[in-house]
Amino acid sequence: MENYDLLVCGAGPAGSAFAMTAEKSNSILVLDGAVNPKPCGGLLAPDAQKALAGFELTLPKDILVNPQIFSVRTIDMKTGNVRRYQRMYINVDREKFDAWMLSQAGGNVDIKKARLVACKKVEGGFESQCKGADGEIFSVRSKNIVGADGANSFVRRTFMPEIKTRRYVAIQQWFNIDENTPDPFYSCIFDPDSSRCCSWSIYKDNYVIFGGAFEPENCRERFETQKAKLKDFGLNLKDPVKTEGCMVLRPVSPASFCTGKDGVFLVGEAAGFISPSSLEGISSAINSAVALSDAMRKGGNVEKTYKAATTGLRIKLLAKNLKCPFMYNPLLRSIVMRSGISSIKLK
Numbered sequence: 001m002e003n004y005d006l007l008v009c010g011a012g013p014a015g016s017a018f019a020m021t022a023e024k025s026n027s028i029l030v031l032d033g034a035v036n037p038k039p040c041g042g043l044l045a046p047d048a049q050k051a052l053a054g055f056e057l058t059l060p061k062d063i064l065v066n067p068q069i070f071s072v073r074t075i076d077m078k079t080g081n082v083r084r085y086q087r088m089y090i091n092v093d094r095e096k097f098d099a100w101m102l103s104q105a106g107g108n109v110d111i112k113k114a115r116l117v118a119c120k121k122v123e124g125g126f127e128s129q130c131k132g133a134d135g136e137i138f139s140v141r142s143k144n145i146v147g148a149d150g151a152n153s154f155v156r157r158t159f160m161p162e163i164k165t166r167r168y169v170a171i172q173q174w175f176n177i178d179e180n181t182p183d184p185f186y187s188c189i190f191d192p193d194s195s196r197c198c199s200w201s202i203y204k205d206n207y208v209i210f211g212g213a214f215e216p217e218n219c220r221e222r223f224e225t226q227k228a229k230l231k232d233f234g235l236n237l238k239d240p241v242k243t244e245g246c247m248v249l250r251p252v253s254p255a256s257f258c259t260g261k262d263g264v265f266l267v268g269e270a271a272g273f274i275s276p277s278s279l280e281g282i283s284s285a286i287n288s289a290v291a292l293s294d295a296m297r298k299g300g301n302v303e304k305t306y307k308a309a310t311t312g313l314r315i316k317l318l319a320k321n322l323k324c325p326f327m328y329n330p331l332l333r334s335i336v337m338r339s340g341i342s343s344i345k346l347k
Contacts, residue, residue, distance in 0.1 A: 001139045004029045007128055009116045009155050010148030012038070014268025014285035016101035018146055019109045020055070021293035027108055029140060031130060033115025034098075038150070039172035039211050039244040041202045042094035043186070047283035049090065054290070057104065063096045065204045067184045071344055077191040077229050079334050083343040089186070091204065114138070116154050119145065125263065144263045146292065148285075151247040153270035156258060163272055165256035168197050169219040170248040170279075172211025173227075173240035181208055182234045191229065192330050194222040197250070198279070201235060210237055213248050213279060250276040252321065257314050259307045265292055273313060277320040277327055287313055 004027045008015045011032035019030050042065075044052070052059075072087045102111065117137070118129035125143040132138065147155025156163070184203040189212065191199070199212025210230065214222045227237055249272055251257060257272040259265065267273075268285035275281065288310055295306035326332050337343075 001141050002029070004140060004142045006144050006146060007126070007140055007142035008146045008148055010150060010270070011102050011111065012098055012148065012150070012268065012285065013101055013282045014289045015148030016098065016105065017286040017289035018148060018267055018293055019105040021290050023297050024106055024108050028110070030102070030105065030109060030111045031114050031116060032102070032111055033149070038246050039170040040094050041200050041209070041211065042092050042097065042204065043089035043202065044092055044282065045280045046088055047280060051283045051286040060100060063092050063100055065091050065093050067091065067203055069184060069186050073185050073187040074337065075187055075189045075233055076333060076337060077189065078193065078330055081334060081337040083337050083340065084346070085343055093204070119158055144265065147264065147266045147270040148268050148289070149270050151249045151269045153266065155264060156266055156270050159264045160258050160260070163256055163258050164253060165272055166250040166252055167216065168213040168248050168250065169216050170211060170213045170246050171219060171223045172209060172244045174207045174209050174242050175237050175240055177206050177208055180236065190333060191226050194226040196328060199226060207241065210235070248279060249274055251317055252276065254314065259310060261303050265306060267292055273317060275317060275320050277323045284313060284317065
């Protein structure tokens, strides 16, 4: 039985940011249970850039990928409308970015390629069963548990009531770039016939990525239907190199969030923190993790302090629902796109 002050489940931006900022006197074990990369465009939005700026870190150049593009082509498949809007994203290799974030953790942090498979509360903390990448089962005792394990959080499902939120399945495929692939562009795609959410296409070095968020029922069929329609917009995608998938949340009310209780704490999308309009979650992952670290450093009622510290974040995310009708309501979206407001005219 290994003993730690804190067991952190998940080694994405939320788990890494917590490990980076937690009190150095704490012994911490981070479980990096990622078997496959999460479907993520790997674009650092301005909010994520701002969150990273708080660490005074600089991105290594090997994390960056080509191309770096400063606009997004918005495509409405229903009407055929296409507009370009300025967006200041940084295009990164998501796997390398996550590894770099995790590498910033201090010497008080142990990292293991393993995932949580069972956990129970015991006197003085928790006993957890973990499964390593080699299939080995080992036990960990910890005073507290931090769930940084994403939308379908095992930690949240084990210890917390079900949150009331919208759930989608994110599916993403990678394709080799060839002579028939159009010049690089980013796109945000809307197709109300196949999804009430959005999709995207992104270029990364020698690949073009297409992904989207779909209602769980018949999600793969919806994905394939939408992918086939891209041919009419210049992307004829065949023979994927790899396919990725995961659950993604879209908070709709205060009941869509859960920060934890009784020694169990949730950060990032495990807590429900993700933008319901753009599905951007890296900034919320980092900011919530830092808020939890600060709450633990202050001591006292950590649960209450952490929840209060994320009040502004929850309000900000819920306020983004006010933007959603102009993005996801077909009529309002058509009006906005036809108006050309804030769009870029090609020279």
